[in-house]
Amino acid sequence: MITAFLVDDEAHALHILELFLGQIGEVQVIGRSNNGKDAIVQLQSLKPDVLFLDIEMPEMNGIELAEVVRNMQPDVQIIFVTAYDQYAISAFEQAAIDYMLKPLERERLSKAIARVRKEVNRSEVASAVQPLSLENVQLEQPKLLINMLGPFVVSTGGGSRLKWRTAKEKELLAYLALQGDNRAHRDIIIEDLWPEENYQKAKIYMHTCVSLLRKNLKQFGFHHIVKYENERYFLDMSQIDIDLYHLKQHLKQLKAGEIDHTQMEQVLSHYQGQLLSSEDYVWASQEAENVDKIISQWHLTLIESNLNVQQYEQVIHKAEQLIMFSPYDEELYRYLMQAFQGMGKNDQVHLVYQRLMRKLTELDIMPSVRTKEIYENIAKSS
Known part of the structure; x- marks a missing residue:
């Protein structure tokens, strides 16, 4: 059974989403909220498999909430529910984050749940494998190598180089690597990397880059390198060598x-x-x-x-x-x-x-x- 948590500032939208999930089956809604701050409080104790997040909410929108929750629960699956315009949809597609347009369609929701189920099953299989001892993991875990002097090259201990799907994904990692132990505020990053863009659009683009970067690093075995806390991004320096x-x-x-x-x-x-x-x-x-x-x-x-x-x-x-x-x-x-x-x-x-x-x-x-x-x-x- 997949567990889900729903966040939307519209009570009617929450009701419809929960109704459809019940009709699809195999999904248990373990919590719901109408705002981001309350959702964070509830998620301190709840560990859902998937979050359904509305984007357009007052005070804390769904994108900002997603970053906070990822820091709390890095492996949670996130599905955005949005009435946003086309540029946001394109961004989510690039980032391989699922999304659904309002008004919701049950068939589309069913496909999203199938994707979540696949990811949950994969995680369960991985966790069932006998883990190495902590000592062995520390000895064998390679570091991500970031060369900034001369050409910018990012590679693994085995020599494989990261390939970039977008230039901004590459630039974001270079930016965070240059900060070192410092934590860069989201708005400062936006000013430096997207100086000409509308602020709301820039936040979407930045979230896309973060998602792309995390997925790219995960494919090479580097999990949770990009961190987020108090609206600031930073790298886990214990996993990288610059x-x-x-x-x-x-x-x-x-x-x-x-x-x-x-x-x-x-x-x-x-x-x-x-x-x-x-x-x-x-x-x-x-x-x-x-x-x-x-x-x-x-x-x-x-x-x-x-x-x-x-x-x-x-x-x-x-x-x-x-x-x-x-x-x-x-x-x-x-x-x-x-x-x-x-x-x-x-x-x-x-x-x-x-x-x-x-x-x-x-x-x-x-x-x-x-x-x-x-x-x-x-x-x-x-």
Whole structure:
């Protein structure tokens, strides 16, 4: 017997739905409510197989209620009952969440119940399998790998990559991954990801993306990674491994002086490219600049250290690599000139200075006094 809980602010709609469910059979209605807040209270103790949720309700609509309930009961099946317009229906179809249009039709309701029954049976079979011990689960459960430095890639421990059904589903995961331990308010996410959309439409689109993302992750064995609480979304960090946060942890160790120069080189080698370089996410641009700036500062520290101990070839190699990303950074050219001077290659010093002049000419500026002094002192000694 399938257990159901019904939520609709119209008493007549609740009555019709319960009547039809009784006629279909095999469904027991264990609770009903005419508003979201009361439904949440009742669902603290009730564990239905399926929720029938009206969308258009005052104070808390069905979509918002669904997110709260999913956090309480992640495996509950949800069917929306709606008189909403076509864009909402399309969104629900994409998210593979069942829906029914008002006025209700018993035949359509019967098909929805058949779908719920199939899911309930599948869950019962899965739970009947002898579970592994908690210790084994902890040892064998792989983490979701999220690479944000360079191209955005999400993969499993086995190497399989997630494929995206929509660009926004991908963007939402990138957005939440960037938050790390922080919890992002629903309205802020909407402002950043759907800035041009009507607020009510944007909420529908966001719910669709969350549903798509959860379903996508579930297919790879990752359950309940996307969390919702107090109108805020966040990721279960215990199930994921993000390269950006490894880098940030190492950078904290650098700042605290807990890592020597050899280890510093290893840390910096993990920086495989600009944050989310393959995507054009406006909301990520400031963080990308911040990370680039920090990495550049540590590279310069390392280059200066190499220069001080006369490791000139390393200085040249690192400076040339950084120039590829920052072709107008005078300081890098100054390090190059000093390294070539230390190696007795003054002809290369002149070439580096000429390269710099060509770059600065593109910006219609002249080299700094400091750069001129270094070049002139080298020229005098040659």
